[in-house]
Each structure stands twice: as structure tokens, then as C-alpha cells.
Amino acid sequence: MNIPDGPLREQLEFADTDTLLRDDVRRLGALVGEVLAEQGSPALLDEVEGIRRAAIARREQGLPVDALAAEMARVPLPDAEAVVRAFSTYFGAINLAERVHRIRRRRDYERITDQPQPGGFEAVLRGLQEDGVSFEELAATLPRLWVEPVFTAHPTEAVRRVMLEKERAIVERLVDDIDRTRTPVERRADLARIRLSLTAGWQTSDTPAQKPTVADEVEHVGYYLANTLYRVVPAYYEAFADAVEAVYGRRIALPQVLRFGTWVGGDMDGNPNVNAGTIRAALDAQRVQAIAQYRADLRALGNMLTQSLGRADVDPAVVARTDDYIARLPEAAARLRPRLADMPYRRLVDLMKVRLALAAESDADGYAGAGEFIADLELIDASLQRHRGEHAGRFALQRVLWRARTFGFHLAALDLRQDSAVHDAALADLLGDAGWAAREAADRVARLQALLDKAAAAPSAPGEVLASTLDVFRTVLELRRTHGVAAIGLYIISMSRSAADALAVLALARVAGCVEGGAVPLDISPLFETVDDLQAAPGVMRSLFEDPVYRRHLSARGNEQTVMLGYSDSAKDGGLFASRWALQRTQVELTELANRFGVRIMFFHGRGGSVSRGGGKTERAIIAAPRGSVNGSMRVTEQGEVIHRKYGIRALALRNLEQTTGAVLRATLRPRPRDAREEKWKEIAKTLAEASRAHYRALVHEHPEFPDYFRAATPVDVIERLQIGSRPSRRRDGGIDNLRAIPWVFAWSQNRSGLTGWYGIGHALCLGVQRYGQAAMTEMARDWPFFAAVLDDVEMLLAKSDLAIFERYSKLAGPLHETFHPGIAEEFLRTCDAILLLKDRDRILADDYRLRLSIRLRNPYVDPLSLLQVDLLERWREGGREDADLLRALVSTVNGISAGIQNTG
Numbered sequence: 001m002n003i004p005d006g007p008l009r010e011q012l013e014f015a016d017t018d019t020l021l022r023d024d025v026r027r028l029g030a031l032v033g034e035v036l037a038e039q040g041s042p043a044l045l046d047e048v049e050g051i052r053r054a055a056i057a058r059r060e061q062g063l064p065v066d067a068l069a070a071e072m073a074r075v076p077l078p079d080a081e082a083v084v085r086a087f088s089t090y091f092g093a094i095n096l097a098e099r100v101h102r103i104r105r106r107r108d109y110e111r112i113t114d115q116p117q118p119g120g121f122e123a124v125l126r127g128l129q130e131d132g133v134s135f136e137e138l139a140a141t142l143p144r145l146w147v148e149p150v151f152t153a154h155p156t157e158a159v160r161r162v163m164l165e166k167e168r169a170i171v172e173r174l175v176d177d178i179d180r181t182r183t184p185v186e187r188r189a190d191l192a193r194i195r196l197s198l199t200a201g202w203q204t205s206d207t208p209a210q211k212p213t214v215a216d217e218v219e220h221v222g223y224y225l226a227n228t229l230y231r232v233v234p235a236y237y238e239a240f241a242d243a244v245e246a247v248y249g250r251r252i253a254l255p256q257v258l259r260f261g262t263w264v265g266g267d268m269d270g271n272p273n274v275n276a277g278t279i280r281a282a283l284d285a286q287r288v289q290a291i292a293q294y295r296a297d298l299r300a301l302g303n304m305l306t307q308s309l310g311r312a313d314v315d316p317a318v319v320a321r322t323d324d325y326i327a328r329l330p331e332a333a334a335r336l337r338p339r340l341a342d343m344p345y346r347r348l349v350d351l352m353k354v355r356l357a358l359a360a361e362s363d364a365d366g367y368a369g370a371g372e373f374i375a376d377l378e379l380i381d382a383s384l385q386r387h388r389g390e391h392a393g394r395f396a397l398q399r400v401l402w403r404a405r406t407f408g409f410h411l412a413a414l415d416l417r418q419d420s421a422v423h424d425a426a427l428a429d430l431l432g433d434a435g436w437a438a439r440e441a442a443d444r445v446a447r448l449q450a451l452l453d454k455a456a457a458a459p460s461a462p463g464e465v466l467a468s469t470l471d472v473f474r475t476v477l478e479l480r481r482t483h484g485v486a487a488i489g490l491y492i493i494s495m496s497r498s499a500a501d502a503l504a505v506l507a508l509a510r511v512a513g514c515v516e517g518g519a520v521p522l523d524i525s526p527l528f529e530t531v532d533d534l535q536a537a538p539g540v541m542r543s544l545f546e547d548p549v550y551r552r553h554l555s556a557r558g559n560e561q562t563v564m565l566g567y568s569d570s571a572k573d574g575g576l577f578a579s580r581w582a583l584q585r586t587q588v589e590l591t592e593l594a595n596r597f598g599v600r601i602m603f604f605h606g607r608g609g610s611v612s613r614g615g616g617k618t619e620r621a622i623i624a625a626p627r628g629s630v631n632g633s634m635r636v637t638e639q640g641e642v643i644h645r646k647y648g649i650r651a652l653a654l655r656n657l658e659q660t661t662g663a664v665l666r667a668t669l670r671p672r673p674r675d676a677r678e679e680k681w682k683e684i685a686k687t688l689a690e691a692s693r694a695h696y697r698a699l700v701h702e703h704p705e706f707p708d709y710f711r712a713a714t715p716v717d718v719i720e721r722l723q724i725g726s727r728p729s730r731r732r733d734g735g736i737d738n739l740r741a742i743p744w745v746f747a748w749s750q751n752r753s754g755l756t757g758w759y760g761i762g763h764a765l766c767l768g769v770q771r772y773g774q775a776a777m778t779e780m781a782r783d784w785p786f787f788a789a790v791l792d793d794v795e796m797l798l799a800k801s802d803l804a805i806f807e808r809y810s811k812l813a814g815p816l817h818e819t820f821h822p823g824i825a826e827e828f829l830r831t832c833d834a835i836l837l838l839k840d841r842d843r844i845l846a847d848d849y850r851l852r853l854s855i856r857l858r859n860p861y862v863d864p865l866s867l868l869q870v871d872l873l874e875r876w877r878e879g880g881r882e883d884a885d886l887l888r889a890l891v892s893t894v895n896g897i898s899a900g901i902q903n904t905g
Contacts (some may be wrong), residue, residue, distance in 0.1 A: 018853070021101040024174060025857070028093035031195050036086050040200045047079070048086045057859040065804040065867070072867040080868060080889040087861045088896035089202065093884040094857055095899065096101065096167060100174040102110055103651045107178070109735050120655070121243035124662035131670045135248040141669055143255045146602070146633040147661050150261035150415060150489075151221045151643055162204055164223070164644065166197040168385060171649055211723035213573035213880040214271075214278045217264045218285050224647045225260060225411050232653045233258065233406050234399035239658065256405050257661065261489045261635070262286075268418045268739070269494045275468055276475040279414065283483050286411035291360045293407075294373065298353045298399045304393045305345035305380070313393070314344045321376065325351040329365060345380055345393075352376050359409065362482070369484045378399045413489035414474065417527070420495045422465060423504040429466040430459065430511065441498035448503040449549050451511075473512035480521060488522070490604065492564055496526035497533060499543035499550070506553055519556035525604060529566030531574035534582040537563065538589040545597040554599065562635070563590060564604040575696030575760040580790050581689035587629040595628075604635040618656075620792075622663035623672070623784035630667035672785065681780050684772055685787065688764040696760035699823070700736065702843035707736050709820050714747035714815035715873055717881065718890045749800075749811035750897055752866055755824060757797035762831030765838065774837065781838040795835050798837070799845045799855055800901055803828055805863060808870045812877075862900035869893035 036045045051071065058068050077084055110118050116122035128138070173190040176182060182190065212220075237254055244252045265282025268274045307314065322344060326333040328579065340346050356373065358366030367373045377400060384394040421437065428436035431451075436444070458470055480488055493501050502524050509520040515699040526544075528537040541563065544550045554561060570579035587603060594601035605621075622630060638646065647653040700706060711717060720743060736744070748755045768777050780787050803825055810821040832844060845852045869890065876886040 016793075018101070019463060020104060020178075020180070021097060023098040024035055024100065025094055027191070028089060028097060028170075028194070031105050031191065031198055032086075032089050032093055035089070035195065035198045035202055039199060040082050040086070044079070044082055044086065044695070047075075048083060050866045051083070052087075052860055055863045058863065059856075059859055065808065065863075068863065069808060069867045069870070074863055075868060075871075077885060077889065080872065081892045084865055084868065084889065084896045085202070087865055088892070088899050089198065091858065091896065091899040092167065092201075092362065095692065096170055096860075098175065098854060099645075099649055099652060100171060101177060102655070103175065103649070104178050106651075106655065107437065116243075119659040119662055121240050121658055121662060122246055124244050124665055125247040128665065129247055129289055133669050135244075135250055137669065138244070138248070138290055139252060141632065141665075142252075142257065144632040145255075145257045145661070145664065145668070146635070147257055147657070147664060148257065148259040148261055148635040149638045149647075149657075150604075151224065151412065152263040152637050152639045163201055164648065166204075168648070168650065169197045170194050174185070174549045175649075175651075179571040214265055214273050215285070218282045221262055221264045221412065221643070222286060222289050224643055225262075225286075226293055227406070228647050228650055229260065230293050230407065232402060232650050232657070234402045234656055235650075235654055237402050239654070247263035258406060258657065259329045260406070261415055262412040263415050263417060263637075265592050266414045266416040266489075268416065268422070269854075270419060276471040279416065279472065279475055280479065283410060283414055283479055285412075287380045287409050287483060288360055290407050290409050290411045291356050294400070294404065295353055295356050298349050298356070298402070301396055301400060302346050302349040302353075305349060305384075306343050307345055307389070307392065308342045309344065310342070311835075312389070313387040315379070315386065317379055318344050318348055318383050321379060325355070345383075348376070350378065367798055370404060370410075370486075371484075373409075374401065374404045377404060393779045398552050408484055408486050408532070410483050410487035413486060415489040415492055416476070417492040417494060418469075418472075420493050420497070420501040422469065423493070423501065423508060426466040426469040426508060427504055429463040430456070430508075433673070433868065441500050444498070444500035445503060445543075445547070448500060448507050449547075451507045452503070452549050456511055463758065469508055470512040473509045473514035476522070477512075477514040477516070485521070490521045490525040490562055490564075492527050492604075494527050494529065495533070496528055497536065498540055499547055502526055502544055502550060504549070506549070511609075517556075520553060523557055523560075523562060524553075525562040525564050527564040527566055527606065528586065529573075529584045529606075531570050531578050534565070534570055534586045537586050538593055541590055542593055542607075544641060545593070545599060554692055559598060560600045560602065561594065562602045562604050564606055566606045567904075568745075571756065572741045572744055573701075574693040575700075576692075576757050576794065577761050577764060577790060578689045578693035578696070580786075581685050584626060584685075584786055590628045591626065591629045591631075600631070602630060602631070602633045602635065604637075606637050607639075619659040619663040620785075620789050622660070622667050623865075624789040625667060627671040630664055630671075632664065632668045634664045636660075658791070675783070677779070678784065680776075681787065684768060684776070684780060687771065688768050691767050692760035692764035694760075695763040695827075699820075701760065703820075705816060705819060709813050709816040710736065710747070712816060713810045713820075713867060714751050715890065715894060716743060716747040717877075718873070719743050719746050719750070719895055721887065722891060722894065749901060750866075750869070750894060751806055752800075752802040752862075752901075753806040753809070753824070753828075754797040755799040758794050758801075758831045759824070759827055762827050762829075762834050765834035766830060769834070769837070778838050791835055791838065794831065794852060795839075795844055796848075796851065798828070798832055798835070801828065802859075802863070805866045809869060811872075812870065812874060858900045862897060865893050865900065867897045869897065 033045055033049075035050060051068075054068055054071055057063065058065065106117050109115075116126070125138075172195050177187060177190060201320050240257070241252060241254055244250070244254075262282075265274065266277045289351060325348070326336075332351060336347060336350060340350075352373070355365065355367050358364070359368075359373075377397060381394060381397050381401060384390070384392065384397065425435040427448075428434055431447070433439075439447075459466075462470065476488055491505055493505060496502070505522070505524050509515070514520060514522070526537075526540065528534045528540075541561075545554075559758060565583055567579065567583065570582055573579070574582070590601055590603075607618075607621075618634075618636060622634060645652075646656045745756050765777070781791055782788070792888060807821060807825075810817045810824075813820070836842065836844070841847070841848075845855075872886055872890050872893065874881055876890060879886065881887070
């Protein structure tokens with residue numbers, strides 16, 4: 001919205017001075033200082049302050065990094081961990097203050113402008129109405145709207161659960177005083193509680209004593225689902241319905257729009273710790289969490305729904321349901337208090353709590369599934385609606401209803417993922433064909449079709465891989481019956497390269513007996529990960545759509561096909577621009593292909609936390625997506641520290657979900673208009689993608705000495721020892737190609753280069769200017785959302801990078817430093833210059849004041865940790881990587897730098 005000059009603009013600018021943010025940072029910083037002096041020593045505080053001042057002076061005065069590096073090298077090893085933790089604690093204060101300030105900014109915006117904040121439900125709906133979207137068109141679209149964040153357990157969250165609890169306590173205190181309305185007594189109490197959390201955090205180890213188990217990861221993700229998001233879901237639907245009414249003047253009964261998924265316990269790809277047992281355990285744990293939340297809700301609801309017969313009418317169906325439960329549950333009925341006999345709602349709710357408790361124990365008298373529980377809630381809701389109960393408890397009941405419809409008894413749908421190579425190994429055993437994986441795809445397809453036709457039985461003594469694979473499918477069938485069909489999400493095939501990979505899943509499932517109504521009850525989703533695989537995806541999916549066996553399966557699944565797109569491995573394979581362009585073209589071609597075959601295609605975006613792995617603003621990515629590719633749905637992975645950043649605070653979780661849903665609505669109902677210039681832009685983008693990929697691969701994949709340089713110039717050897725994930729850092733043994741994308745990106749972010757996100761792009765942009773002209777490239781950067789989004793993401797990475805500090809890491813590689821560093825530094829500067837040229841700006845992030853401020857606040861704290869890490873790395877490696885004290889200090893630097901740059905992988 002454009003705000004004209006005048007008093008309103010002055011108010012907005014005044015509110016935007018971030019005075020309260022700076023005040024929060026100062027208050028928290030002062031408390032951190034007190035904690036350091038008390039828990040460490042006054043000398044520790046003095047040492048930390050001296051380093052901080054030196055780091056600020058280096059930044060503000062443009063001094064060489066050498067003096068600060070020398071100062072960090074003088075830090076004694078016994079003090080190193082304390083110094084690192086001190087800076088990390090400061091980072092935590094800044095991070096929390098900034099998150100709370102986002103809530104404050106939203107309140108200020110709406111208070112001062114009396115307008116809905118851009119990106120929210122009401123702002124989006126008003127824009128759609130102005131574009132001609134009628135209420136009828138909106139209502140017809142909502143039933144196919146599908147927004148599903150999927151939480152993964154990839155090892156990128158470097159913050160322990162116990163530390164997250166302490167952070168939440170601090171946030172609650174900051175939010176309580178967000179507008180400075182607390183009294184002096186209340187404020188002193190708030191500060192005391194904040195200091196308690198900071199002190200307890202200081203006395204708690206940053207890292208767990210042991211590597212987390214899959215069960216630990218289930219608990220970690222369950223924390224966000226069963227706490228923050230469980231509370232946010234009703235507010236989401238209320239805000240959505242209120243916005244529709246505010247814009248269109250009509251109240252609407254919203255369908256279910258929001259769902260949640262998880263990979264934790266079901267992601268078998270390269271993780272030997274995940275199997276049929278963890279799949280069952282994960283869903284059992286989620287069931288217990290969901291039912292516990294409903295029981296707590298019913299306790300509050302029972303205290304509210306105290307209507308007495310004679311004072312309020314009640315539907316006979318409510319009384320009949322209560323009588324039925326009394327007959328079925330005589331022991332529970334005997335415990336009902338006689339004095340509540342005239343409160344029919346209260347009595348039914350008390351019996352519903354009993355059925356929930358029995359359901360948690362899988363007792364036959366408990367609810368058989370969430371559907372029965374929802375039916376009881378709907379029974380009460382209908383009665384309240386008919387008997388003047390709208391303002392006598394119906395609002396609270398509907399909140400429970402939205403939670404039950406969203407979370408069921410499973411909390412989040414559990415996706416299953418497995419590498420196609422594992423399926424091939426299982427089939428080799430089943431068919432007695434050791435060369436199965438090496439056969440041509442067409443041969444494998446033909447043999448799989450024959451296998452599916454005759455429904456082969458499993459061998460009596462299967463090998464380990466086949467036995468484990470069949471056990472997974474049998475467990476899935478059982479869990480669908482015991483936990484509900486919504487409990488199982490997609491079956492994702494990593495490294496999908498042919499139609500045979502999808503048919504292999506169908507064949508193995510049938511052999512295992514995972515069949516309902518004659519069909520395999522699984523939604524199979526190929527995952528295309530590398531640039532080559534993305535480019536081959538349309539051919540693979542065409543083969544599947546033309547395959548009679550697969551089309552019968554697809555027909556049984558409602559002719560809906562989900563395809564997962566891999567951002568991480570494609571960027572690792574070909575560089576960021578080649579990856580983004582391959583993803584863009586694949587979506588275009590698959591959308592057109594699916595339309596021709598009468599299939600509704602939905603894309604599952606495997607985005608990581610960092611830009612190098614597809615991270616960035618989801619709202620902007622949706623708007624920049626190809627026309628028609630969104631089509632009402634957005635399923636996207638949320639990984640590592642992104643989960644905490646997006647969903648750790650309720651108000652921010654709601655804002656994130658609103659923005660995502662609003663963007664899906666805009667992209668579905670009124671995608672950006674066609675632009676005749678796009679055909680030319682696509683030609684240019686293809687050229688840029690090829691050039692950037694060739695330049696990137698020449699360094700990363702084709703230079704024989706680069707793997708050695710990578711291991712020397714990054715702390716990847718420390719990252720591989722971190723206790724922050726249950727799965728190995730590699731799918732299989734080998735070099736960079738077999739290293740997972742997460743530690744790959746994590747390592748390059750730690751050494752402050754960010755190489756994975758920008759290398760090759762400067763080369764390509766300069767080629768584009770030379771071949772097509774600056775005017776054409778500038779026009780594309782300004783007017784094409786796809787290209788603009790890529791440049792914005794790269795610009796952010798450049799701003800977070802620091803060549804001078806990266807050079808210190810590079811020198812750890814000895815002679816290889818001279819081989820690689822000059823070219824890398826040249827490409828970095830080339831990329832900076834090219835982006836400034838195309839954007840017509842004189843400095844990086846000229847248009848993003850807030851991000852510039854955020855980076856500026858953190859750099860004086862991150863820089864010393866980076867330089868200390870370089871010194872510790874050198875000493876640790878010289879000692880053969882055996883010194884446990886050095887490793888512990890190094891791990892602290894990794895956690896500290898991650899917190900400072902708000903990025904791991």
C-alpha cells in the first residue's frame with residue numbers, strides 16, 4: 001500500500017524507528033552481562049566486552065581482520081567455551097527481541113493505518129475482490145485449498161529442547177510488555193523471570209550428551225505441533241472467516257484448509273535407525289499427545305457447558321448419546337456426580353473424556369477413531385446452535401472442533417521416504433536377480449507389471465532388506481486401521497529416475513499384502529532431486545501416466561498425483577540458479593502434462609532452511625511459481641531452525657500460515673497475467689542456467705582437488721560429529737556427491753563464504769549482460785518475479801558473507817588456498833557487482849533496511865566466534881582431532897555461529 005506524505009507517513013516512520021526493539025535488546029543485553037559476571041566472573045564479562053568493542057571497531061572503521069584474529073588466538077582454551085557461550089547468549093537475546101518486535105510491528109501497522117497488514121487474510125481477499133473475484137468464485141475454490149507444512153527431522157536444529165522452553169518463557173515476558181504497559185512492579189518481576197531463564201540456560205549444556213534418537217526427534221517436533229500449532233489452528237480459521245465476512249459481507253462455513261505432516265519416524269532414506277518400529281512408535285506417540293490435548297480441552301469445556309434443563313433446551317440426540325454411553329460405560333457412569341444430572345452437556349462431555357482415555361489405551365470402549373469424537377462434538381455444536389448457545393459456549397466448542405478436524409488422533413500425517421536403491425535391493429532378493437538394479441528401466445517395468453498381475457508371495461526366508469521393506473508396508477496397513485487413514489501421508493521415493501521406481505513400490509506393497517479394496521492404499525510421490533533428474537521428470541511421469549497398471553492405481557487414489565521437488569540436492573548438484581531454473585521448468589512441463597492426462601498434479605516442495613537449499617520467503621516463492629502450478633495446494637517441508645523461527649511463537653506462526661494461505665489463494669484465483677516478454681526471458685534464463693551450472697560444476701564436481709579443499713577450508717569434520725540428528729551425514733560412502741546437502745551447506749555457511757548460494761551466478765549474469773545487453777537484463781530483474789526472487793535471495797546471501805573472514809578459513813587448506821581462493825573471491829565480487837548493476841543500487845541490501853540492521857547487529861558478535869573457530873580448528877587438526885576439550889569448544893563455536901547468522905543448513 002502506498003502511504004502519501006503527511007501525518008500518517010510521519011507516524012509510520014516514527015513507529016519504524018525500532019526504539020522499542022533497541023530498548024529490548026539493551027535490557028536483555030544488560031541481563032546477559034549480569035549473568036556472565038555472576039556465573040562466570042567479572043573478568044569474563046570484561047574479556048567479552050573488550051572483544052565485542054574490538055569487533056565493532058573493525059566493522060565500523062573498516063580495519064583489517066588480522067588484529068581481531070590475533071586477539072581471538074590469545075583466548076586460552078579453558079576460557080574459549082565460556083567466551084563462545086557468552087556471545088551465543090547475546091545472540092539469543094537479539095533473536096528473541098527481533099521476533100517479538102515482528103509482533104509489535106504488525107500491531108503498530110494496524111493501529112496506525114487502520115488497514116489490514118499486507119499478506120494477511122483480509123488484505124489478500126480485498127485485493128482479490130478488486131480483481132473481480134466474487135464470493136461465489138471464492139467459495140467454489142476453498143474446498144480444494146490445501147496448505148500443509150511438513151516438519152522434518154533433518155539434523156539442522158542446533159538448539160536443545162530444554163533451551164527452547166527457556167526461550168519461550170523469555171518471549172512470554174517480552175510480549176507481556178510489548179507496548180510498555182506493565183507497571184514498575186510487574187516489570188521488575190518480568191526481569192527476574194527473564195534472568196532466571198537466562199541463568200538456567202547458562203547452567204545447561206548447549207548440546208546433549210548423546211546423539212538424539214528418532215524418539216527424541218518425534219518429541220521435539222511434537223512440541224511445536226501439540227503446543228504452538230494446536231493453539232493457533234482455531235485462531236487461523238477464525239481470522240479467515242472474519243476476513244471473508246469483512247470483505248464480502250457474508251459468513252462462510254470454511255472447509256478444512258490446513259493440515260500438518262511430518263517425516264520424523266518415517267524418513268528411512270539413508271537412516272538405518274528408521275524402520276517399521278519407529279513408524280509405529282511415532283504415530284503412537286503422536287496419538288497420545290493429541291488425545292491428551294483433547295482431554296485438557298474437554299475439562300475446560302465441561303466447566304463452561306453447564307446449561308441446566310429447564311433453563312436451556314437441549315437436543316434429544318444429546319440426551320440419547322449420553323444414555324448410550326452410560327449403558328456402555330457403567331463404571332464411568334457410576335462416577336458421575338448426581339448433582340450434575342440436570343446438566344446434559346456437562347454429563348456427555350465427562351463421558352467423552354472417559355472414551356478418550358480408553359482410546360489412548362486402545363480399549364474397545366474407547367473412540368475407534370477421531371471421526372467418532374468429532375461426531376460427538378458436532379452433536380453438541382448442533383444443539384447449541386439451535387438453542388441459543390452461540391454465546392454460551394459454542395465458540396469454545398468450535399475451537400475444539402477445528403483442532404479435532406485438523407489433528408485427528410494422529411496429530412500430523414506421517415510421510416514415509418525411502419531411497420529407490422533400497423527398493424531395487426529388495427526386489428533383487430524377491431526375484432532372485434542380483435543384477436536387477438542394473439537392468440534397463442523398460443525391462444524392469446515389464447517385469448514389475450507381470451509381478452503386479454500375478455501378485456507374487458513373499459519368500460519364506462527373505463533377506464534383511466526385503467524383510468524390513470515388507471514389514472514397513474504391513475505396518476502401514478495396520479496403522480491405517482488403528483490410527484486412521486489420515487495418519488499416513490505420502491510414500492516418497494528418493495532418487496526417482498524412471499517409472500520402474502514407482503511401480504516397485506506398488507509391487508512390494510502388494511507382496512506384503514498392503515491392499516485395501518483391491519488397491520494399494522498409498523499416495524506414491526516420486527522425488528526428483530538432481531538437475532538431471534528434474535529435467536527427466538516429465539518423461540518419467542509421462543511413462544507412469546501411460547502405464548495401465550499405474551493409471552489403475554491413480555484412479556483408485558482420485559486421479560491426484562503428488563510430485564516432490566528437491567531443492568537441496570539440485571542446488572548442490574548444479575548451483576543455485578541452475579537448480580531454480582530446472583525446478584521452474586519442471587513445474588511448467590508437469591502441469592501441462594497432467595492437464596493432458598486428466599490428472600490433478602500437486603507439488604511437494606522439499607525446501608531447506610537456507611537459501612542454498614530452497615529456503616527464503618514462502619509467500620514470495622508461491623507468487624513467483626509458474627502459472628497453474630499452485631492450483632490450490634502448497635505442501636512444503638519445514639526444516640531445522642526454520643521450524644523454531646516460524647512456529648516457535650504463536651503470533652508469528654499464525655502470521656506465517658496466513659501469508660502462505662493468502663499467497664496460495666492469489667496464485668490460484670488470480671495468477672499474475674501473462675507477459676509477452678516471458679518467452680524471451682525464458683531463453684535468457686536457460687542460457688544463464690547452463691552457464692552458471694558449468695562454472696559451478698567445474699569447481700565443485702570436476703576439480704580433483706576441491707574435495708580436499710572443502711574438508712580443509714570448512715569445519716565439516718566438526719559438523720559430522722555434532723549430536724544434533726539421528727541420521728548419518730551421508731547416504732553412502734564417497735566424496736561430495738554422496739554427502740548430504742545439509743552438512744554441505746552448513747559447512748559453507750559456518751566459514752562465512754555462503755559459496756553454495758552464489759557461486760556461478762556472477763559468471764552467468766556477466767555473460768547475460770554481455771550477450772543480451774544491460775537493459776534487457778535489468779528489465780528482467782525488475783519485471784519477472786522468478787528472476788527477481790532469485791536475485792533477492794542471492795543478495796541476502798552475499799550480505800551475510802564475509803570474504804575477509806572466509807580467507808582465514810581458506811588458509812587452513814595450505815597450498816590449496818592459492819589454488820582456489822583467488823577464483824572464489826573473484827566470483828564473489830563479480831556477483832556483487834552484477835546484482836548492483838541489474839538493480840541499479842550502490843550497496844547490497846539497499847532496499848531492505850531491516851535485514852541490513854539485523855546483520856549489522858549480529859556481525860560484531862559472529863566475527864569473533866568465526867576467528868576463534870579458525871584458531872581452534874587449526875589446533876584440533878594438528879593434534880589429530882583427538883583433543884576432546886578442543887572439540888567441545890569447537891562445537892560451541894558451531895552452535896554460536898549458527899545462532900548468529902540464523903542459519904545452519
